[in-house]
Every structure is written in C-alpha cells, then in structure tokens.
Amino acid sequence: MTHAPRHNPPRRVLVTGGAGFIGSHLVEALLDDGAQVTIVDNLSTGRRSNLAQALARDPAPRFIEQDLARAIPILEREPPFDEIYHLAAAVGVKRIIERPAESIEANVLDTATLLRFASGHARRAGALPNTLIASSSEVYGKGVRSPFHEDDDCVYGPTTALRWSYAASKAIDEHLALAAHARDGLPVVIVRLFNTVGPRQLGDYGMVLPNFVNAVLAGESPRVFGDGLQTRCFCDVRDVAPALVRLLRCPGARGRVVNLGDDRPVSILELARLVGSTLGRAIEPVLVPYDRAYAPGFEDLRERRPDLARARGLIGFAPTIPLEVTVRDLAHRADGSRTGAVARAAPGREVAAP
Numbered sequence: 474m475t476h477a478p479r480h481n482p483p484r485r486v487l488v489t490g491g492a493g494f495i496g497s498h499l500v501e502a503l504l505d506d507g508a509q510v511t512i513v514d515n516l517s518t519g520r521r522s523n524l525a526q527a528l529a530r531d532p533a534p535r536f537i538e539q540d541l542a543r544a545i546p547i548l549e550r551e552p553p554f555d556e557i558y559h560l561a562a563a564v565g566v567k568r569i570i571e572r573p574a575e576s577i578e579a580n581v582l583d584t585a586t587l588l589r590f591a592s593g594h595a596r597r598a599g600a601l602p603n604t605l606i607a608s609s610s611e612v613y614g615k616g617v618r619s620p621f622h623e624d625d626d627c628v629y630g631p632t633t634a635l636r637w638s639y640a641a642s643k644a645i646d647e648h649l650a651l652a653a654h655a656r657d658g659l660p661v662v663i664v665r666l667f668n669t670v671g672p673r674q675l676g677d678y679g680m681v682l683p684n685f686v687n688a689v690l691a692g693e694s695p696r697v698f699g700d701g702l703q704t705r706c707f708c709d710v711r712d713v714a715p716a717l718v719r720l721l722r723c724p725g726a727r728g729r730v731v732n733l734g735d736d737r738p739v740s741i742l743e744l745a746r747l748v749g750s751t752l753g754r755a756i757e758p759v760l761v762p763y764d765r766a767y768a769p770g771f772e773d774l775r776e777r778r779p780d781l782a783r784a785r786g787l788i789g790f791a792p793t794i795p796l797e798v799t800v801r802d803l804a805h806r807a808d809g810s811r812t813g814a815v816a817r818a819a820p821g822r823e824v825a826a827p
C-alpha cells in the first residue's frame with residue numbers, strides 16, 4: 474500500500490525499539506502519516522514478525538537490526554532526523570530482576586548516547602530533532618498519592634531491592650533528557666507510559682494481560698499475584714501510539730513530563746475474570762504469593778493510576794478502545810504467532826525492506 478507524505482519532503486523519523494510491542498504500532502502510525510522511518514532494534518525482546526505489516530508497505534521503513542550504541546555511529550554519518558522516538562529499553566520489572574546489570578546499563582547508557590546524538594544534530598544540521606523519550610509509571614515508585622501527577626515525588630525502596638532499579642534507571646533517563654533540553658535546547662518530551670496492552674504484547678517478561686490470555690487459551694487458571702485486589706489501568710496500544718506522535722509534535726509538551734495511559738482502575742483479579750468471560754471460558758484464577766512469584770520481600774503497589782489532565786490539555790487525549798476489545802484482539806493475534814515466543818537473531822545486520 475502506498476501512502477502519500479503528509480509533509481513535503483517526508484519527515485525523516487528514527488524509532489529505537491521499533492520492532493517491539495509499542496514501537497511496531499508507532500512505526501505503523503508514522504507510516505500512515507507518510508513519514509520516512511528508520512528503525513533500530515536489536516531484537517532482544519522485539520520480534521521481526523512485529524514489523525511484517527510495516528515492511529510490506531510502500532515506502533517501507535528501513536530496519537537496522539543492531540544495538541542502539543552500535544547503530545548511532547552509522548546514523549551520525551547520514552542526513553539528520555526530524556523526529557526521534559526512543560523506545561528501546563530493557564523492559565519490565567521481571568527482566569530487571571533476572572538481569573539487573575545489563576538492564577540498568579542498557580537503559581541509562583543507551584539513552585545518554587541517544588540524547589548526545591540528538592543534540593549533535595545542532596552541530597551537523599542546525600535544526601534539532603523533536604525527540605520523545607519513553608519513560609514509565611514505575612518512576613513514581615511507591616508514592617502513595619493517587620492519581621499520580623507528573624510533579625509528584627518519586628519514592629523508592631532501598632538499592633538492595635533490585636525491583637527499584639528499573640524505576641531508578643528510567644528516572645535517570647528523564648533527568649538526562651531534561652538536562653539536554655536545558656543545556657542544548659533539545660525539544661524533548663518525556664512520556665510516562667502506564668500499563669499499555671494490546672496485540673503483539675508478549676507474556677515472557679511478566680506482562681500481566683498476555684499471561685492471562687495465554688493461560689485462559691491453554692485452559693489453565695490465570696496466576697494472580699498477592700491478593701489480586703491491587704489495581705492498574707490498562708490502555709490499548711492503538712490509543713497510545715498515535716498519542717506519542719501528537720505529543721512529540723506538540724510545542725507545549727517540550728521540556729515536560731506527560732503521563733499517558735488509561736485512568737480507569739481494574740483490580741488484577743477482575744482483569745483475570747474479564748479475560749475468562751471475554752474468551753468464553755469460566756476459569757477461576759489462582760492466587761500466588763509475591764514471594765513465590767518474584768523474590769522474598771517483593772513490594773508491589775496497591776494502585777497505579779495516572780492523572781491525565783496534562784495529556785488531555787496538550788493533545789486532547791482520551792482512550793477509546795474498551796478492554797474487552799483489547800483482550801479479544803490479543804487472543805486473536807493477527808500475526809498467528811504465540812504471545813510467548815520471542816524471535817532471537819544475531820545482531821548486526823541491516824535488513825533491506827522488501
């Protein structure tokens with residue numbers, strides 16, 4: 474399918490982590506807008522199959538299968554970008570707990586490299602690219618106020634509890650981005666994503682909804698950690714991806730942190746039951762103590778809900794896709810792959826779009 478550029482010449486856009494769950498939907502939103510997209514992804518948690526629809530488009534995105542740190546020197550020799558979306562990260566508390574050093578390094582060092590690259594556009598091209606840094610609601614830590622407002626304090630446990638290193642690494646990313654804005658005038662927006670769900674999300678890294686869907690499809694009981702009365706807000710990725718584009722292009726968002734997600738809380742127990750009823754299987758969830766699910770002393774939050782006033786004010790953001798639709802589409806898995814399978818490939822290849 475050919476898409477005429479809405480911007481002439483077409484915007485040159487870089488998406489890091491573009492083969493991931495959110496990144497692949499973002500790439501499609503950008504292609505719909507006629508952008509010329511370059512993706513950098515090392516497929517550590519992303520999948521080539523996530524890009525199947527995007528790579529079949531005309532014009533297709535360019536896919537550099539590479540660690541971000543190795544791709545940057547290649548990109549430095551090329552014409553500058555108009556927009557940069559930085560989504561590449563070691564994602565999820567479970568992964569951080571399993572591989573803490575690599576995850577912290579990936580999150581902090583790669584973001585520092587990316588921001589230096591973005592600010593370097595001033596030297597090479599004069600104009601600085603609009604830049605978006607994907608952060609996380611985890612940054613709020615165990616703050617007790619609800620809903621979370623962007624200017625609330627972030628409250629963490631001790632450094633001996635690995636769980637907080639994901640939050641701390643994303644908080645450092647935010648500080649780095651705000652420092653690049655202050656020092657170099659980089660037009661950057663930091664988006665704190667709350668639980669984002671939808672097609673292509675994997676269950677491997679502890680993401681709750683695909684795990685529940687996989688369990689119910691397999692005829693097993695979804696495993697709910699703790700008492701299941703903790704609440705979260707789930708927003709469909711197809712609402713989130715276009716909002717990322719609007720936030721990056723919104724002048725009022727520059728140099729600011731913006732919450733993005735849904736603000737209607739659902740308990741994890743309710744979520745498990747909703748998956749069962751939506752998929753037509755009456756399977757009762759089982760409760761699993763946190764100590765067994767993660768590690769002794771694991772601290773979870775009772776509630777995590779965004780204050781969306783800023784996103785509403787800046788771009789008129791309002792989620793539109795009901796959770797039942799998300800559950801059905803996640804179960805359907807348009808690409809026919811299992812939500813738990815991760816494609817791994819040797820890094821270092823640039824894949825020419827067909």
Ligand SMILES: NC(=O)c1ccc[n+]([C@@H]2O[C@H](COP(=O)([O-])OP(=O)(O)OC[C@H]3O[C@@H](n4cnc5c(N)ncnc54)[C@H](O)[C@@H]3O)[C@@H](O)[C@H]2O)c1
Nearest residue numbers: 490493494495514515516517518519540541561562609669
């Ligand atoms: N999904 C959510 O609910 C959620 C919530 C909060 C924040 N986020 C943030 O959104 C972003 C995208 O998350 P996602 O859910 O799509 O996860 P994902 O794991 O599907 O996407 C991350 C992508 O980055 C790639 N990647 C990781 N390290 C890389 C590196 N060094 N070089 C190149 N590529 C690398 C992975 O292969 C993957 O494709 C992340 O920054 C994450 O922290 C997501």
